[in-house]
Amino acid sequence: MSETGKIFIVAGPSGAGKSTVLAELFRGRGDLFYSVSATTRDPRPGEADGVNYHFITADRFRQMINEDAFLECAEYVGNFYGTPKKPVDAALAAGKDAILEIEVQGAKQVYAKRPDAIRIFIIPPSWEELERRLVDRGTDTPEKIQKRLLRARVELADAREYDYIVLNDTVDKAAEELRAILRAEHCRVKDRIDRFLER
Numbered sequence: 157m158s159e160t161g162k163i164f165i166v167a168g169p170s171g172a173g174k175s176t177v178l179a180e181l182f183r184g185r186g187d188l189f190y191s192v193s194a195t196t197r198d199p200r201p202g203e204a205d206g207v208n209y210h211f212i213t214a215d216r217f218r219q220m221i222n223e224d225a226f227l228e229c230a231e232y233v234g235n236f237y238g239t240p241k242k243p244v245d246a247a248l249a250a251g252k253d254a255i256l257e258i259e260v261q262g263a264k265q266v267y268a269k270r271p272d273a274i275r276i277f278i279i280p281p282s283w284e285e286l287e288r289r290l291v292d293r294g295t296d297t298p299e300k301i302q303k304r305l306l307r308a309r310v311e312l313a314d315a316r317e318y319d320y321i322v323l324n325d326t327v328d329k330a331a332e333e334l335r336a337i338l339r340a341e342h343c344r345v346k347d348r349i350d351r352f353l354e355r
Contacts, residue, residue, distance in 0.1 A: 159251055159342065159347070160248050160249065160251060161189070161247055161248040161249075161250070161251055161252045161253045161254055162248070162253050162254070162272070162273075162274060162341055162342070163244065163248070163253075163254050163256060163266070163270055163272070163273040163274065164253055164254065164255050164256065164273070164274050164276060164337075164338065164341075165256050165258065165263045165266055165267065165273050165274065165275045165276065166178060166255060166256065166257045166258075166276050166278060166334075167257075167258060167259060167260050167262075167263045167275070167276070167277055167278070167311075167318075168277050168278035168279060168311070168324075169279070169280075169286065169304070169307065169308030169311050169312065170290065170304045170307070170308065171280065171286050171287075171289040171290040171293070171304065171308070172278045172279055172280050172286065172289075172324055173278065173280065173289065173324045173327065173330070174257055174278050175257065176327055177278060177322070177324055177327055177330045177331050177334065178190070178255060178257055178334075180327050180328065180330075180331035181255075181331045181334045181335065182255075187251070187252055187253065188252060188253050188254075188255055189243070189244070189247035189252040189253065189254045189255065190255050190257070191239055191240075191243065191244055191254055191255065191256045191257070192206060192207065192208070192209060192210055192240075192243075193209055193210070193237055193238060193239055193240075193258075194209065194210040194211075194212050194217065194220070194226075194236075194237070194238050194239075194240055195209045195210070195211060195212070195235055195236065195237045195238075196211075196212060196213065196214045196217050196235045196236045197209075197211075197235035198211070199211050210240065214236065217229075217236045217238065220238070220240070221238075224241075225240060225241055225242065226238040226239055226240060226241060227239040227240075227241050227244060227256070227265070227266045227269055227270065228258065228262040228263075228265035228266045228269075229262075229265075230261060230262060230265075237262075239256055239258060239262065239266065244256070253338060256273075259311075260311045260314050263275060264314075274319050274320070274337070274341055275317070275318040275319045275320070276318065276319065276320045276321075276322055276334065276337060277314075277315040277318040277320070277321050277322070278321075278322045278324050278330065279312070279315070279321060279322070279323060279324065280323075280324055280325075281323060281324070281325045283305070286305065286308060287301065287305060290304055290305070320333075320337050322334055322337070
């Protein structure tokens with residue numbers, strides 16, 4: 157009996173370093189599947205369809221909503237974003253763990269549909285470090301940074317509902333914590349005892 161994959165939800169405040177840590181986690185790993193979101197917004201320079209996002213029309217997105225084809229979806233600043241269900245299920249059936257890097261509200265939708273998903277929240281070592289990272293990115297105004305910090309406080313309150321918290325002090329250590337969580341989740345009694353008893 158081949159082992160099926162598991163869904164791992166990875167969330168955290170803007171500036172926590174989710175993408176950087178996940179890039180390190182995926183290095184040299186063919187047994188993991190990164191879930192690419194669908195969106196109705198136009199591609200930005202340098203973005204590729206199927207890599208950064210699945211770029212689709214608003215009509216197609218609405219059709220997919222009607223077909224219950226998303227694990228989660230939301231509208232943000234006039235565009236739709238969502239996690240397609242089909243590629244995630246195909247990866248799980250192939251024995252790959254599916255990693256969903258999504259925001260906190262989307263994570264709640266996924267967990268409502270897939271309560272067996274494992275929820276991981278990534279945090280920086282301190283509020284000061286979070287603010288420094290947001291400033292150093294150089295992409296937001298001071299006002300927008302303050303809004304992101306306020307939102308981070310709200311999101312952190314939701315972190316108490318998660319299964320794990322990964323501390324992103326350094327990327328290497330945070331990625332190692334993620335690897336340890338993935339390994340541990342595949343050692344659970346309910347996943348392994350039947351394999352032994354069948355022999």
